[in-house]
Amino acid sequence: MQNPLLKSFETPYQSAPFSEIKNEHYLPAFKELIANSEKEIEAISHNPQTPNFENTIEALAYSGEHLDNVSHIFFNLNSAETNDELQQIAQEVSPLLTTFTAKIFQNQALFQRVKQVYDDKENLALNDEQKTLLEETYKGFVRNGALLGEEDKKVLEEINKNLALKSLQFGQNVLAATNAYYKHITNKEDLKGIPEAIVEQYAEEAKEKGLEGFVVTLQYPSYIPFMTYAENRALRKELALANGIKAFDGGDYDNQNLIKDIIQLRQKKAHLLGYKNFASYVLEERMAKSPDAVFSFLNELLDKAMPYGKKDVEALKTLAKKEGIETIQSYDHAYYAEKLRKEKFDLTDEELKPYFQLEKVQAAVFGLAKTLFGLDFEEIKDVQTYHPDVKTYKITENGAYKALLYADYHPRKGKRAGAWMTVFKNQFKKNRENNRPHISVVCNFSKPTQGTPSLLTFQEVTTLFHEFGHALHGVLADTQYPNLSGTSVKWDFVELPSQFLENYCYEPSFLKTFAKHYQSGEVLPNEKIEKLALSKNFMEGYQTMRQLGFGLLDMTYHTNEIGDDFEVKTFEKEAIGKTTLYPDNPKSAISTSFSHIFQGGYSAGYYSYKWAEVLDADAFQYFKERGIFDEETAKKYKILLASGGTKDPMALYIAFRGREPKVESLLKRAFGI
Known part of the structure; x- marks a missing residue:
């Protein structure tokens, strides 16, 4: 039987042939595609021609395209539609990919070619994107151990696998x-x-x-409404404790030892590569540049925000005392x-929920993309999906x-909690063809019931706008190379487009266009808007x-040495007590389910949410000064989004705004201050 992952996708827009893919296809596909990619790398490494930008740097950027596509399919499904078998395959596939990546960065012949081009960079006639690609490629090798000795390279490979x-x-x-x-x-x-619609759920x-x-579960669409509306305080306490001890209860899924192992491995990796700590290693490639800059940023905001935080809680205490x-x-x-x-x-x-029917909110965000960037959306049925809930446009x-x-909007057993945007296929240009991206937005909104469509809380409305902001970063991508495309930017810059778009949810003139009752069609009254x-x-x-608190916890983990006597709860209290x-x-913990930093890409980077808030507040203020739908401002912002990681993010922001952002x-x- 032919493996659908090993042939060209003869589907509309070369989309993933989900209905043809079976779990048993993945492991053989990964093994063969890794072998093919290794041959590509060998051909680049031993090219008899003198190293130059095209035959080394550019060739490397374009290599492994088929492997990347299959990786996107597999790991996206492992987040959005997983099962025990898929998770077991992931345990086998991850070390294979880690080893493959390590081999690239430890390939001395390849590194020498890259270094030769890099050392000659002043004599090359490169455009800005090519200069960035060269810089990032060279740094990528160095940051992955290319300058290490052979023994240390093996140690690094083992660390990365683990x-x-x-x-x-x-x-x-x-x-x-x-x-x-x-x-x-x-x-x-x-x-x-609890509202009747939730009780029905x-x-x-x-x-x-x-x-x-x-039945109430710990899935957000079930848990959050319970904690928000249930008058039964004892049950709220019970549910909160169940959520707080998640992976912290000493049971089969306890993450405490994993946290210690992950932090120790990250610190070991940083030391091996010559950095004081893992945060220093990470932040070298961020806008913030250093742990000191991040701690200074977080503590400045802490000092300013603390009185307002205390004021908020005092207001709730007064209410509770009544x-x-x-x-x-x-x-x-x-x-x-x-x-x-x-x-x-x-x-x-x-x-408010009856005024925010999912389909209408989605139509609004599509309309906003049309107004700002000239994009049109059409639902299509000829593209295969990985679940019946998923719609394609x-x-x-x-x-x-x-x-x-x-668009994948509803919770199910095989989908992890939360919301995210991801990519099934990158945008890039090659052989005079602009390969366009395949983007996915995944959320966990309540499913429609027999008598009610999917209705969103206002927070869920902003969540959809947030993830769609990320999606636009991918959709508008217009770069030469896949590894500089879309959201492939400095990590503390990546939340600007998502958080920026949320601002429109609070603009009365825009809200009136879509906040309409799902039964009567009545617009949300002006006073409520x-x-x-x-x-x-x-x-x-x-x-x-x-x-x-989350940001400080993350930075404290990644700037400290974790010993064998490490205790999650003690560490947490010391790191975030002041927040x-x-x-x-004492029975609950944050860290054991803090997936952003222990599974996702936010290690030593969670601060970027607040960092990006400065960017988005500053950017939207610019729009408000000139008109929230101003065509010229939108054109400049579109250039920022389309540019991906081709330039330093501060340079991109200054080109858009005319100056650096202001806290x-x-x-x-x-706070109005």
């Missing part, structure tokens, strides 16, 4: 621990305060498990914050094909402190 496996296991444990827990409720009175979850009554709660706990926060939101703005998520610009978009815009900074002090606004629960823009938006 890191790949342990990070993978961390994520699998979080997913398994999330899926393993559910709360079975038989008395409907225990769900008092809990009933359906129980039915799926073959149970009577109701109900006889003397000491408010973290598991009370969402419940009383929602009550206060209702009191201050006369708005609740549940009364052809994106065009002035009638010409621009990109393919996969105005309150929604005013509510943007509701609990901003608390949220800022929470994000700063906490509620009494600590005052964020403080003004958040």
Whole structure:
């Protein structure tokens, strides 16, 4: 039987042939494609011609295209539609890919060719993108051990293998621990305060498990509404504890030892490559440049935000005391914050949800992309998908094909929690052809029920805009080389496009175009739209402190030596104690399910969310000064997005804005200071 992953995809837009792919195809495909890619690398390494930009640097950038495509398919499905077999394959595939990558960077003949071109760079007539590619290629080799001795290279390869496996296991444990827990409720009175649509969802979850009554899980669309609306405080406490001990309970999915192993391996890698710590290694390739700069940035915001964070929690304490709660706990926060939101703005998520039908919100974000960037979206049925829930869209610009978009919006057992944008196929130019990207947006919004369409909380509305901002970064990509395309930018720059787009959700003139009741078609009343815009900074002090806590925890992990006596809870308390606004629960931990830094790409980089907030606040302020749909401003911003990683991000930002970003823009938006 022919392996569909080993042939050219004879499908519309060369899209992935999902319906033809079976789990048993992956491992043989990876082995063969790695072997083929190794031959490509050997041909470049032993090219008899004198090394130059085209036959070495450019050839390397274009190598392994087929392997990259299959890797995108496999690892995206391992996040969005996984199963035990796929996870087992991932355990086998990850070391193969790590070894392959290590072989490239440890190929001395190849490195000598790269170095020869790099050393001659002043004499080469290269454009900006080519200069960036040369610089990044050379640094890539050095940062992956090309200057190490043979023994140290072997040590580094082993470290990278172990890191790949342990990070993978961390994520699998979080997913398994999330899926393993559910709360079975038989008395409907225990769900008092929870909107009927959510109760209906809990009933359906129980039915799926073959149970009577109701089931609440730790999946966000189930967990968050419970914590926000349930009047039963004891049950809120129970659910919060279940969430807090996720992968921290000493059971089969416990991540505590994995955290120690991952941090120690990262530190060992940094020391081997000549860096003081792993954060220094990472930040060399970020806008921030150094751990000191990040700590300074986070602590400056901490000092400014702390009074506002305390003020937010004091307001909730006052409300809770009226109900006889003397000491408010973290598991009370969402419940009383929602009550206060209702009191201050006369708005609740549940009364807003009927105005945010998923299809209408998606149409709005598509329309915004049309207004700003001239993009059109058309749903198509001839592209295979990996699950019936997934829809596909052809994106065009002035009638010409621009990109393919996969939209995957609903939770299921095989999908990890959260929301993300990813790529199935990169954009790049080769042989006079502009290969256009295949982009995916993955979320976990409540599924439609028999009588109700999928309705979003306002936070979920902003989540969709956020991920679509990332998607636009990929869709608009217009670069020569795949490794500089789309979101392939400095990590603390990557959140600018996503967070920028969220700003439009709070603009009254734009909200009126899509915030319409799913049954009556009535537009969300002006007074509620105005309150929604005013509510943007509701609990901003608390949220800022929470994000700063995550950022400081991440940086503390990656700037310290972790010994064998390491304890997750003790370490956490020391790292983020000054950011906490509620009494600590000694039985729960953040780190053991902190997938961003232990599985994802945010290690020594979580600060970038706040860093990018400065960028997005500054950028949107520019739009507001000139008009939020201003054509000329949008054109300049489009160039920034299309440029990907071809230039230094600060240079790209200055070209767009005319100056560097100012932290005052964020403080003004958040706290009016």
